[in-house]
Amino acid sequence: MTPNSTYSGLLTDLYELTMAAGYLETGFEARATFELFVRSLPPRRNYLVAAGLDQALDFLEGVRFSDEEIEYLRTLPVFSAIGGNFFEYLSRFRFSGDVWAMPEGTVFFPDEPILRLTAPVIEAQIVETFLLSAINFQTMIASKAARITQAAAGKNVIEFGTRRAHGMEAGILAARAAVIGGCLGTSNVAAGERFGISVYGTQAHSWIMAHEDEGEAFRKFLDIFPEQAVLLVDTYDVRAAVEKIIALGRKPRGVRLDSGDFAADSKWIRSRLDRAGWENAIIFASGDLDEDRIAALLAEGACIDGFGVGTALVNSSDSPTLGVIYKLVEIESHGEVRSAAKFSAAKATYPGKKQVYRYARPDGCFEHDVIGVEGEQFPGSRTLLESVMVGGKRSAPPADVFAARELCGLQKSQLPPRLHSLRDAAEPYPVRHSSKLKTSLGDLRRRMERAASI
Amino acid sequence: MTPNSTYSGLLTDLYELTMAAGYLETGFEARATFELFVRSLPPRRNYLVAAGLDQALDFLEGVRFSDEEIEYLRTLPVFSAIGGNFFEYLSRFRFSGDVWAMPEGTVFFPDEPILRLTAPVIEAQIVETFLLSAINFQTMIASKAARITQAAAGKNVIEFGTRRAHGMEAGILAARAAVIGGCLGTSNVAAGERFGISVYGTQAHSWIMAHEDEGEAFRKFLDIFPEQAVLLVDTYDVRAAVEKIIALGRKPRGVRLDSGDFAADSKWIRSRLDRAGWENAIIFASGDLDEDRIAALLAEGACIDGFGVGTALVNSSDSPTLGVIYKLVEIESHGEVRSAAKFSAAKATYPGKKQVYRYARPDGCFEHDVIGVEGEQFPGSRTLLESVMVGGKRSAPPADVFAARELCGLQKSQLPPRLHSLRDAAEPYPVRHSSKLKTSLGDLRRRMERAASI
Numbered sequence: 062m063t064p065n066s067t068y069s070g071l072l073t074d075l076y077e078l079t080m081a082a083g084y085l086e087t088g089f090e091a092r093a094t095f096e097l098f099v100r101s102l103p104p105r106r107n108y109l110v111a112a113g114l115d116q117a118l119d120f121l122e123g124v125r126f127s128d129e130e131i132e133y134l135r136t137l138p139v140f141s142a143i144g145g146n147f148f149e150y151l152s153r154f155r156f157s158g159d160v161w162a163m164p165e166g167t168v169f170f171p172d173e174p175i176l177r178l179t180a181p182v183i184e185a186q187i188v189e190t191f192l193l194s195a196i197n198f199q200t201m202i203a204s205k206a207a208r209i210t211q212a213a214a215g216k217n218v219i220e221f222g223t224r225r226a227h228g229m230e231a232g233i234l235a236a237r238a239a240v241i242g243g244c245l246g247t248s249n250v251a252a253g254e255r256f257g258i259s260v261y262g263t264q265a266h267s268w269i270m271a272h273e274d275e276g277e278a279f280r281k282f283l284d285i286f287p288e289q290a291v292l293l294v295d296t297y298d299v300r301a302a303v304e305k306i307i308a309l310g311r312k313p314r315g316v317r318l319d320s321g322d323f324a325a326d327s328k329w330i331r332s333r334l335d336r337a338g339w340e341n342a343i344i345f346a347s348g349d350l351d352e353d354r355i356a357a358l359l360a361e362g363a364c365i366d367g368f369g370v371g372t373a374l375v376n377s378s379d380s381p382t383l384g385v386i387y388k389l390v391e392i393e394s395h396g397e398v399r400s401a402a403k404f405s406a407a408k409a410t411y412p413g414k415k416q417v418y419r420y421a422r423p424d425g426c427f428e429h430d431v432i433g434v435e436g437e438q439f440p441g442s443r444t445l446l447e448s449v450m451v452g453g454k455r456s457a458p459p460a461d462v463f464a465a466r467e468l469c470g471l472q473k474s475q476l477p478p479r480l481h482s483l484r485d486a487a488e489p490y491p492v493r494h495s496s497k498l499k500t501s502l503g504d505l506r507r508r509m510e511r512a513a514s515i
Numbered sequence: 516m517t518p519n520s521t522y523s524g525l526l527t528d529l530y531e532l533t534m535a536a537g538y539l540e541t542g543f544e545a546r547a548t549f550e551l552f553v554r555s556l557p558p559r560r561n562y563l564v565a566a567g568l569d570q571a572l573d574f575l576e577g578v579r580f581s582d583e584e585i586e587y588l589r590t591l592p593v594f595s596a597i598g599g600n601f602f603e604y605l606s607r608f609r610f611s612g613d614v615w616a617m618p619e620g621t622v623f624f625p626d627e628p629i630l631r632l633t634a635p636v637i638e639a640q641i642v643e644t645f646l647l648s649a650i651n652f653q654t655m656i657a658s659k660a661a662r663i664t665q666a667a668a669g670k671n672v673i674e675f676g677t678r679r680a681h682g683m684e685a686g687i688l689a690a691r692a693a694v695i696g697g698c699l700g701t702s703n704v705a706a707g708e709r710f711g712i713s714v715y716g717t718q719a720h721s722w723i724m725a726h727e728d729e730g731e732a733f734r735k736f737l738d739i740f741p742e743q744a745v746l747l748v749d750t751y752d753v754r755a756a757v758e759k760i761i762a763l764g765r766k767p768r769g770v771r772l773d774s775g776d777f778a779a780d781s782k783w784i785r786s787r788l789d790r791a792g793w794e795n796a797i798i799f800a801s802g803d804l805d806e807d808r809i810a811a812l813l814a815e816g817a818c819i820d821g822f823g824v825g826t827a828l829v830n831s832s833d834s835p836t837l838g839v840i841y842k843l844v845e846i847e848s849h850g851e852v853r854s855a856a857k858f859s860a861a862k863a864t865y866p867g868k869k870q871v872y873r874y875a876r877p878d879g880c881f882e883h884d885v886i887g888v889e890g891e892q893f894p895g896s897r898t899l900l901e902s903v904m905v906g907g908k909r910s911a912p913p914a915d916v917f918a919a920r921e922l923c924g925l926q927k928s929q930l931p932p933r934l935h936s937l938r939d940a941a942e943p944y945p946v947r948h949s950s951k952l953k954t955s956l957g958d959l960r961r962r963m964e965r966a967a968s969i
Contacts (some may be wrong), residue, residue, distance in 0.1 A: 072683045074675075076700040076716030079740065083722065087735045093725065133708045139717065139743045182725055194686055223530075224647035225836060228570075229526045230684035232648055248528040254587045261933035263593065267843040268537065269634055270855040271547060274966070281541045286533065289593045297963070372836050380828050381835035382679060389721040401724040470953035511750070512728070
């Protein structure tokens with residue numbers, strides 16, 4: 062009943078372990094290359110933002126099977142006929158593979174591998190579930206945050222969603238991904254401690270309600286937080302609350318609206334605060350916000366200096382799933398390299414180790430990407446996948462969440478402007494597969510058809 | 516950069532800690548009662564299933580602030596003017612309150628408190644974020660699982676969604692909640708170890724693709740898992756794959772379809788397996804399934820014995836957020852008890868400690884619920900909130916996930932049948948507020964209006 066360790070080998074789907082046992086027991090020794098990518102953009106997304114790599118690499122460096130965990134596996138019926146070899150293997154298990162990946166914060170598109178992993182096939186299999194989970198989730202949230210901060214047009218956005226996240230760890234990871242996508246900070250204190258992200262928030266409705274009198278609730282809070290208090294003014298009546306604060310004669314850092322007509326109330330409050338001589342007291346808004354509502358508020362001329370976004374951000378509510386997949390593309394066994402692909406159900410996967418090549422105009426604006434075979438030469442392009450792990454050890458220092466946010470901000474500014482629409486862009490960003498890649502897909506398909514017809 | 520401890524006091528929103536400092540520094544001593552509930556059903560939900568209580572109680576028993584965590588808080592600008600008292604308080608912090616809650620697996624409706632917590636106001640505030648996060652998420656997933664298992668009409672449903680969950684912890688908690696809502700088990704091994712849930716899964720496409728020949732891939736897997744293998748037949752061509760397995764002459768436990776036309780393929784496979792004399796080999800389906808697709812497949816007569824449901828289940832994709840809230844309803848200070856409520860923006864909260872009273876017909880079918888004041892008498896009804904924690908210690912042994920699943924199954928069977936519709940029921944389940952509760956809301960509103968007009 063105790064929580065599993067952060068890097069437990071049990072953090073996986075059972076079939077990864079049965080396949081691992083299968084490879085080991087049948088003596089199938091091979092180095093496999095898997096690639097992580099999405100097949101298509103979710104609704105209302107014109108690009109995605111890579112995130113979650115740091116947690117993935119932490120796991121690859123740390124994953125172990127403890128004795129207790131192995132004891133548990135031995136009790137499972139599916140392993141009843143499996144000998145000690147497999148469990149002995151697990152007790153020594155370390156990830157020893159190589160990883161190439163796009164740095165966190167990179168803007169990417171469908172079919173482009175965002176991570177490529179080469180390792181003994183057993184290892185590559187055991188770590189699959191964690192890699193997908195870490196990268197799928199944070200990429201979805203960073204991509205949502207990029208839209209929300211785009212809509213906020215330079216106003217601050219703070220991630221407020223922990224209570225509506227999928228548990229506390231999801232809240233912490235959502236805060237991290239939100240910052241990569243462009244948010245200024247989070248309400249989540251643990252995320253602040255763990256990643257150095259700025260934390261925000263001062264009072265809730267309960268502070269006001271716990272006091273008999275709203276004005277007294279404000280006064281007492283100002284006593285304790287004279288410089289920092291952002292006073293919540295919508296518990297009973299917004300305008301009456303603002304008058305009570307002004308009557309106290311002590312300028313708070315700002316006020317927060319959490320319900321009501323944000324456009325009308327914020328304009329009234331701005332004018333009232335300015336009249337009181339408090340031009341630099343901020344107006345902050347939160348409560349059921351998303352990119353559409355923020356864009357509409359700013360279009361209405363709402364006087365809001367910052368937005369707290371919770372539920373819609375940490376759940377990517379308008380498009381709540383992402384389809385990051387992990388596909389075998391190459392197998393190397395006894396010196397022989399064989400490409401792998403899947404053809405069924407109209408879901409072709411291109412074989413072989415790939416690289417993404419990006420072309421930009423002289424002014425920096427991205428023109429198009431080419432997905433090619435690793436090692437192909439595309440003069441004038443830049444490669445997006447970098448070596449991040451060699452032999453199970455990071456080959457570069459851990460990513461910093463702020464560097465990732467900066468990269469994301471830069472790349473967003475380099476996107477063709479039509480992709481910044483909150484709706485589907487008239488024309489998607491152009492991504493093509495290289496001729497060499499198309500040829501190798503065709504060759505493989507013919508080879509497998511021949512094999513099937515024999 | 517290291518992960519925060521499971522029961523860290525930093526697992527909260529910053530405003531909980533600033534309010535805590537505010538209460539402490541202003542000498543505001545009071546016992547507060549908060550209630551957790553939802554204001555309305557999400558789209559396409561006719562009832563909800565309570566889940567997540569066990570994790571909430573674990574946290575309440577275990578929450579602490581370590582020295583390092585307190586050091587971190589001292590570095591935050593918002594606390595720069597806060598004296599040592601507050602940090603000293605945090606270093607001694609324990610949750611000492613009382614909790615009443617609906618047992619996990621209970622079917623409930625909007626406005627009904629599913630948890631009621633009474634504690635010193637500081638403590639009640641610090642634990643808010645965790646409680647909401649734990650209960651909101653698992654309740655959403657258990658409620659989704661109840662729909663999916665309803666649609667599966669007695670066929671087994673296995674939770675397969677970890678890779679699409681919001682990180683690994685979310686995957687583990689989703690597996691737990693899915694089982695409470697009616698699933699048989701999960702693919703998540705860590706959830707199996709932690710909660711004793713049955714784990715499932717044998718092979719992925721990569722096993723097939725890693726081998727040069729599909730038939731050899733099947734044969735080798737059967738060598739290692741002769742009794743357990745569920746062979747994946749859709750990597751290249753479903754019917755050719757089934758023929759290869761039959762040609763091997765060794766009956767697998769079953770086959771799995773992960774793409775294609777499940778209805779047509781499953782009927783063909785069933786007939787082919789039966790013809791081979793393998794009537795008891797199962798057919799399992801997975802891949803983009805949800806309650807609507809499962810219901811449609813069964814209506815088409817698909818020969819599927821079990822369903823693996825991932826993305827849609829662990830994200831509650833059709834209705835991906837739930838609005839569990841935590842509202843202050845009563846404050847007791849220096850012997851005086853005062854009700855609290857919030858009236859703004861058409862979001863009234865009923866004041867005072869409440870209880871939920873459920874009426875059933877003699878055959879067990881639920882008739883209606885009454886939300887009343889704690890201690891009210893409603894002869895013939897059953898109360899749903901039970902004492903689960905007294906003085907910070909559990910007053911009952913931890914809930915077992917299987918007991919919760921049994922309770923949920925029983926209560927689902929007692930619901931008026933119209934609520935089992937996958938669409939909005941023609942008529943919602945009747946829930947009314949007691950006269951006493953309505954009177955106290957009116958009294959409080961008048962008292963506050965008088966106070967405001969002075």
